[in-house]
Each structure stands twice: as structure tokens, then as C-alpha cells.
Amino acid sequence: MMKKALLLLFALTVTGCGTQNFSATVTRFHRDLPPAGETFAIQPQQDQRGSVEFDTYAGTVAGQMVSAGYKPAAPGKPADLVVEFRYGVDNGRSELVTTPLFGRDTYWQRQNCARVMPPFDCYVPPVTNDIQSFTVFTRWVELSVTDTRKKAAPPVKLFEARAYSEGVNRNLPEVVPPLIAALFTEFPGLNGETRTVVVTPDCCGNKSK
Numbered sequence: 001m002m003k004k005a006l007l008l009l010f011a012l013t014v015t016g017c018g019t020q021n022f023s024a025t026v027t028r029f030h031r032d033l034p035p036a037g038e039t040f041a042i043q044p045q046q047d048q049r050g051s052v053e054f055d056t057y058a059g060t061v062a063g064q065m066v067s068a069g070y071k072p073a074a075p076g077k078p079a080d081l082v083v084e085f086r087y088g089v090d091n092g093r094s095e096l097v098t099t100p101l102f103g104r105d106t107y108w109q110r111q112n113c114a115r116v117m118p119p120f121d122c123y124v125p126p127v128t129n130d131i132q133s134f135t136v137f138t139r140w141v142e143l144s145v146t147d148t149r150k151k152a153a154p155p156v157k158l159f160e161a162r163a164y165s166e167g168v169n170r171n172l173p174e175v176v177p178p179l180i181a182a183l184f185t186e187f188p189g190l191n192g193e194t195r196t197v198v199v200t201p202d203c204c205g206n207k208s209k
Helices: 002-013 053-068 107-116 172-183
Strands: 021-032 039-044 081-089 093-101 128-147 156-167 194-198
Touching: 021 172, 039 053, 053 081, 053 172, 081 172, 128 172, 156 172, 172 194
Parallel strands: 039 081
Antiparallel strands: 021 156, 021 194, 081 128, 093 128, 128 156
């Protein structure tokens, strides 16, 4: 029980991409992805249109698309691919971590123990527990890629992906970039696979402190 509590406490301290590895669960679906070199444009969904914060993350997504071999569409020119991107964090849930607190036994108990198993000291069983409460948040990003080149037919969605992680840090500017990095790790990934992706502190242009 104590080992489990310590592992949970360690996991909760991993907050972002600054000084610790960042772990995320990533699920991806894709079909008929075009060859590298197509142009793309990034669009928000309705609830995040006009957001300056979205534009910041869109720059990170654009960098990952370029690394994957695509090209930003020229201003005023139609894009071959439309990339829709969303991000968010939930309201969190409470988690309790219980750690047993040990106390030394009495003088006479130590004397009796010493006669049985010297030179070891003796400890009484846990007399109480240290209980700490944490709020754990689920942070997530979603991304899709739609082919808009066939003007005579409805647009075809080529790629859908979601990445999420849990932790005590709900500061989106710190957690969204590593989530994006995890989503694009080994892009496009295996179709229909859900996997855990670990990205290093330099995943997002941040230097370790």
C-alpha cells in the first residue's frame, strides 16, 4: 500500500514538459493519408475561434505538420488539407494518498526486541496515517485532417487523433505543447492503436532547468 501511494504521489508531480518526461495516452485513426508535400491550413472549431491562445498552440501544430513533411498554404491560397484542432482540461477529481506514519516503541519493548534480534531497533505498527488530497486534472488535445482537394465531392477526413494525460497541473500553456508532441510522435502511427507515449523535456522547445 505504501509503495502504491508513493508511486501515485510521484506520478502527480509530473506536470509538464519543463523538467520531467511527459506521458500521454494517444489514439489515432487514419486512411489514405496523402504523400508528403501537400499544403495545409489550421482551423479552430467553433468554440475556440478568435482565441489568441488557440493561435499560439496552432503554431506548435504547424511546426509538427512541417516536420511530418507538409507545407503551410500560402496566404490567400486554398489548402489541400484542413487541420482542425481543439484542446481543453476538465474540472478535476479528488485523489487521496495515504501514507502510514510509524512511531518508536517504548524502552521496555526495545529491550525485549534486542534480546530476540540484536542489534536491530524496534518499531511499533503504524499508529496513524498521513492523508494528502490532490486534485487530478485530465488535459487533452484533439486533431483531425480533412482532404478538401476534391471540390466535386464532400471533404474526406483522413486522420483523427486524441491525446490526453492526467496530472495536478492544469496550466494549459505548459501541458498542451507536450500533448501535441505526443500526438505527432511516429506520425501517423498505427491505425486504431491506443498507446502510451513518453516525450522528453526538450519535446517543445523548452530547456530543462
